[in-house]
Amino acid sequence: MSHSFKLFRLQQIDTLLDKSHARLQEIDRLLVDDHQVQMSQQRLDLVKNARYEADKSLRIAEQNVKEQRLKIERSQATLYGGKIVNPKELQDLQLESEALKRYLTILEDLQLEAMFAFDEAEANFLETSDQHSAVMTQVAQEKDELSAEKVELIQDLERQESEREAAAANIDVPDMHLYEALRQQKNGIAVARVLEKTCAACGSTLSATTFSSAQVPTKLTRCTSCGRIFYVG
Numbered sequence: 001m002s003h004s005f006k007l008f009r010l011q012q013i014d015t016l017l018d019k020s021h022a023r024l025q026e027i028d029r030l031l032v033d034d035h036q037v038q039m040s041q042q043r044l045d046l047v048k049n050a051r052y053e054a055d056k057s058l059r060i061a062e063q064n065v066k067e068q069r070l071k072i073e074r075s076q077a078t079l080y081g082g083k084i085v086n087p088k089e090l091q092d093l094q095l096e097s098e099a100l101k102r103y104l105t106i107l108e109d110l111q112l113e114a115m116f117a118f119d120e121a122e123a124n125f126l127e128t129s130d131q132h133s134a135v136m137t138q139v140a141q142e143k144d145e146l147s148a149e150k151v152e153l154i155q156d157l158e159r160q161e162s163e164r165e166a167a168a169a170n171i172d173v174p175d176m177h178l179y180e181a182l183r184q185q186k187n188g189i190a191v192a193r194v195l196e197k198t199c200a201a202c203g204s205t206l207s208a209t210t211f212s213s214a215q216v217p218t219k220l221t222r223c224t225s226c227g228r229i230f231y232v233g
C-alpha cells in the first residue's frame, strides 16, 4: 500500500467523521430549538386574547341593550300608569320615551356588530388552534426522527472511530504529523486526489515531474499550489 493511499484512506474516514460530528451538532441544536412552537404559541395567545376581548365587548353590548329595554319599560309604565295627568309632564315623558327608543336602535346595531366581531374572532381562534396543533404534531414528529437519526449517527461514529484507528495504525509518524498539520490548515482536507493530472482540491494542473513523483508509492508529493498531499488513483 502506497504512503499516499494510506493517507487517502484516512482522509476518507476523517471526512466522514467530520460530517457525522457536524450533523450531530446540528441535530443537538435542532432538538433544543423550539422557536417554531413558540411562534405558533404566540399567535395562538394573540387570537385567544382577541376572542376574549370580543366576548367581553359582546357581553357589554348585550347588557346595554337589556338595560335600555328596561328603561323603556319603566318609562312606558310611568307614561301609561295613569298617575301623571299633567299634559306638560306627559308630553315630556313621551319625548323621553321616544328618545330612549331611538337610542335602543343604536345599541342594538352595536350589539349586532359585536356579535359579528365575536363570530370572526371565534373562527380565527379555532383556525389558529388547529394550525397550532398541526405545528406541535409536526415538530414532535421531526424531533422523533432527529432522535432516531442521532442514535444511528452515534453508532456510525463508533464504527468510523474504530475504522480510523485501524487506518491510522499503519501510517508512519512523520506522514501522520504532516497529515494532521495539513488537516488543521486546509479546512480538514489534507489529501487531494489527482484527476486528469489536476489537483481535485484546488484545481491546479500538475507538471509532468510532479505527476510522476506523485505516482511513486514510497514518497509523498504535495501540490505546489495548495500544499495538500497528492493521491493518484
Ligand SMILES: [Zn+2]
Pocket (backbone or CB within 6 Å): 192, 199, 200, 201, 202, 203, 204, 223, 224, 225, 226, 227, 228
Ligand atoms: Zn492543490
